[in-house]
Structures are given as C-alpha cells and as structure tokens.
Amino acid sequence: MNGRAAEVWTLDAEARSLRQALGRLVVATRPRRFHDITAPVNAWLAEIAAADGLLTLFLRHTSASLAVQENADPDVQADLVDALGRLAPETAPYRHASEGADDMPAHVKAVLTGVSLPIPVVAGRMDLGTWQAVYVVEHRAQAHQRSLTLHYLGA
Template sequence: MGRLVARTQGRGFYPVGHWLDDWLAEQGARDGELTVFLRHTSASLTVQENADPDVQDDLLDALDRLAPEDAGWRHSMEGPDDMPAHVKTVLTGVSLQIPVVAGRLDLGTWQDVYVIEHRTEPHQRSMTLRYLGT
C-alpha cells in the first residue's frame, strides 16, 4: 500500500501516470494490477488521451454542461463550484484498476492516468495505491 498526493492548480486534468510508474518501480512490481483510489468527492480519476489537449478541454466543457454551477443546487456551503464538482465525480469515478506488465502501467500509446480537478481553487488530492501481483 502507498499514498500519492497530486497538487492541482484548479479545474483541469493532471497527469499522474509517471508518478504511478515510479511508485511501481519502488515496489519492485512486475506483472499484476494497480488499484488507485482518490480520497475525495470533488475530484476524480480517469484514463484518457494524452496526445491532443483539446480532448481534455472538450471533456471539461462537456462535464460543465452536465453539471453547471447555476443549476440551483441546494448544497452551496463551499461555494458555487462544489456541488457541480460532486456531480462530476459521480459521473467519472474515484477508483481505477490498471494492469501492470513488466513493471509499468499497461496503457495504450495515447493514454495516461489523470486526476480531474473539478474545483476552481488549487487542492492537494490524495490517492491510495495498492499493487497486487508479482
């Protein structure tokens, strides 16, 4: 088991795959599966394209259309972006299971693992890591 903290600078996609690969190397991982769990309710995890940043911008725009700030949310104690962030997290998820082959994440050529920050302010996002394998 391990822990990784990603510091965000507000709304956006933050690549963490390289940190996960570094952690796997420290563990002496070879072949198995990595579970990554994000310990927050207003940010999420995803595997997504890493080649064209327009994809990430389009996804952020799509999530904003699905959960806009001005939708009349009841929960607003932490600001107008908080409840929409919770909805976006429900839609995108906080846990990933990723195959590990030869000590590295078995991602496709154009893929990376991202923390998606749904809030406008910077945050520290904590992930719990668990590797099972050889």
C-alpha cells in the same frame, strides 16, 4: 467445464506467491484541469519492484476524480472539462451550496467520472494504450492537494 456445474483448479506457484504494496501519492492540482499522474505512478511501481499484477488507484476526495484518457492532444482534456461543465453547471438549483457555487457541480462530475481505477500492470508498468495516460481531474475552481491511495497486488 466438462458438463459439471463448477470446476476447481490450482493456481500455479507464481500466482500463489502474490504480494501487495500500499502507497500514497499527493497531487497539487490547478483549477478545473486534468493532471497527468502516469509518471509518478510508474515510478512508484518501479520503486516497489512490481512485475505483473493489478494496480488499484483510489482518490480520497469527493470533488475530484480519476480518468484514463488521451494524452496526445490537450484539446481533448479541455473539451472534456467543458463537457462536464455543461453536464453539471454551477447555475443549477442545487440544495448543497455551503462550500461555494463550484462544490456541488464538482460532486456531480466526480460521480460521473469516478474516484477509483483498476489498471493491469505488465512488466512493472501500467498496461496503458499508446495514447492513454492516468489523470487526476480537478473539478473545483481553486487549487487543492489531492491524495490517492495506490494498491498493487501481483508478482
């Protein structure tokens, strides 16, 4: 920074012409499973003609979550479901139980794993690693319709 406390610079012309797009994705989940949403999210990016930027995914629920995780071996996902079950068992003495024994553990799992993901977009696709996919993780013991907001900011 040349010895100065702050430095100001001008963005290039492409960066000044950023655009944004909002979308919605609804996922029909099955109980206590990882649901791969990589393909429909990449399809949406193609539909809006995304180039390079940042995608933010936000899951609009408190008893499911989002994860970037391995896509090669389904045993990884099964082991993660089991591990989360050990971290937040249904048999724990929770105060909140009005929506069933699986509800409060699902809230705990969602807090541990999160409901929002920022993902770089390069050349119109999520910049995921070779063995990565994006998942909605259903923590409840019943199927649900889970809704995500997709926000793209980029060129």
